Amino acid sequence: MAVIPVALGGRSYEVRVESGLLADAATHCAPFLRKTRVPVITDENVAQHWREPVERSLAAAGHEARWHVLPAGERAKSWTELARTVDWLLSEEVERGDHILALGGGVVGDLTGFAAAILKRGCGFVQLPTTLLAQVDSSVGGKTAINTPAGKNLVGAFHQPSLVLADLDALGTLPQREMRAGFAEVIKYGILGDPEFFDWCERNGHAAISGDTDLLEQAVARSVAAKARIVAEDERETTGARALLNLGHTFGHALEAQTGFSDRLLHGEGVALGMVLAARYSARRGLIAPDDAARVATAIAAAGLQTEISTLGLTCTGTALADHMMHDKKMDAGTLPFILLRSIGAAFLDREVALIDVSAFLDEQLLAG
Numbered sequence: 001m002a003v004i005p006v007a008l009g010g011r012s013y014e015v016r017v018e019s020g021l022l023a024d025a026a027t028h029c030a031p032f033l034r035k036t037r038v039p040v041i042t043d044e045n046v047a048q049h050w051r052e053p054v055e056r057s058l059a060a061a062g063h064e065a066r067w068h069v070l071p072a073g074e075r076a077k078s079w080t081e082l083a084r085t086v087d088w089l090l091s092e093e094v095e096r097g098d099h100i101l102a103l104g105g106g107v108v109g110d111l112t113g114f115a116a117a118i119l120k121r122g123c124g125f126v127q128l129p130t131t132l133l134a135q136v137d138s139s140v141g142g143k144t145a146i147n148t149p150a151g152k153n154l155v156g157a158f159h160q161p162s163l164v165l166a167d168l169d170a171l172g173t174l175p176q177r178e179m180r181a182g183f184a185e186v187i188k189y190g191i192l193g194d195p196e197f198f199d200w201c202e203r204n205g206h207a208a209i210s211g212d213t214d215l216l217e218q219a220v221a222r223s224v225a226a227k228a229r230i231v232a233e234d235e236r237e238t239t240g241a242r243a244l245l246n247l248g249h250t251f252g253h254a255l256e257a258q259t260g261f262s263d264r265l266l267h268g269e270g271v272a273l274g275m276v277l278a279a280r281y282s283a284r285r286g287l288i289a290p291d292d293a294a295r296v297a298t299a300i301a302a303a304g305l306q307t308e309i310s311t312l313g314l315t316c317t318g319t320a321l322a323d324h325m326m327h328d329k330k331m332d333a334g335t336l337p338f339i340l341l342r343s344i345g346a347a348f349l350d351r352e353v354a355l356i357d358v359s360a361f362l363d364e365q366l367l368a369g
């Protein structure tokens with residue numbers, strides 16, 4: 001088992017990465033389970049595959065799992081589902097000292113984490129991530145949120161889990177499209193700060209996405225270690241260090257908003273396109289060699305992900321996409337910092353970007369490819 005510590009003083013916790021963790025969830029979660037009843041939040045797809053082993057493990061330890069099942073997909077990160085979830089937790093008489101289990105992908109984790117942050121001003125939660133994306137990224141670091149009509153993750157809180165169990169077996173039931181989308185966030189760590197890991201992704205991406213467990217364990221453990229380092233340095237995204245984890249997201253979130261947060265474009269797919277755009281825009285600004293931007297696109301294409309926004313069939317202009325960006329949480333006194341590249345493995349926060357120039361660049365990209 002790989003164990004990665006997330007060092008945050010009194011809020012420190014471990015990320016455990018191995019096969020078989022869900023079937024033994026009660027043992028790992030034991031320090032956090034004070035009562036017979038244990039609230040578990042999941043979604044309708046995850047429940048089909050993973051409810052039973054978790055329920056069995058809890059029952060064997062004398063617990064009764066109490067289930068709240070969300071609709072699957074991004075639409076669950078809404079005021080409506082948040083209110084339903086909090087009302088359900090209240091009806092279950094969950095107390096501040098209790099822990100909620102979040103069994104699912106980033107949607108379940110983000111919504112459950114936010115509900116835990118606001119329930120009685122904050123109770124505990126454990127992340128049981130079942131997608132590649134959630135294992136390598138969303139279950140770690142304590143960003144929790146819902147979407148609103150104005151944009152992505154605009155209402156939320158920083159609230160750290162007490163433990164993360166990344167069970168590699170869960171990836172065995174995950175659709176290939178979701179594996180590819182999750183791998184976008186893996187490649188992200190290479191592009192933003194680790195050229196050697198980017199090489200590794202180029203060499204091993206295809207086999208990892210196809211389900212090679214050894215490679216998946218390496219992908220998850222290395223990604224989590226990279227994220228844990230950054231989160232320990234800048235937990236609340238105040239110094240600029242954590243903002244680098246947003247590489248590709250300013251573009252990606254605008255594309256997600258433009259496609260209505262629908263299955264047309266998954267979060268990881270938006271991030272993949274966003275990273276290609278960030279690399280190409282960096283090349284346009286003369287910050288990186290055009291060959292490096294092309295290499296980013298090639299690695300993303302090799303993972304089976306789209307690299308051209310022209311294929312999305314959007315009828316909007318670059319200005320419409322830039323308008324979505326005005327809601328980005330990185331907006332600071334009227335300027336929007338962008339995460340751009342000096343080379344593969346060297347991302348930085350550029351505060352000198354003019355949105356009008358980004359709009360013109362996006363107009364070209366909407367037609368290209």
Ligand SMILES: NC(=O)c1ccc[n+]([C@@H]2O[C@H](COP(=O)([O-])OP(=O)(O)OC[C@H]3O[C@@H](n4cnc5c(N)ncnc54)[C@H](O)[C@@H]3O)[C@@H](O)[C@H]2O)c1
Nearest residue numbers: 045072073105106107130131133137138143170173174267
């Ligand atoms: N908090 C963070 O730091 C952070 C980081 C990255 C992404 N996110 C958020 O995460 C969300 C995306 O997460 P995601 O990609 O995991 O999406 P998701 O939670 O919607 O899961 C993807 C799909 O896979 C299904 N699924 C999940 N696990 C399964 C399994 N083991 N077997 C079969 N089906 C399974 C789900 O039901 C869903 O249909 C976005 O909302 C994004 O904003 C948050």
Ligand SMILES: O=C(O)C(=O)C[C@@H](O)[C@H](O)[C@H](O)COP(=O)(O)O
Nearest residue numbers: 137141143152153242245246249329
């Ligand atoms: O943990 C972070 O910090 C990230 O930025 C990770 C991203 O992959 C993730 O999608 C995050 O939710 C985006 O953050 P946001 O602050 O732009 O909503």
Ligand SMILES: [Zn+2]
Nearest residue numbers: 185249267271
């Ligand atoms: Zn992301």
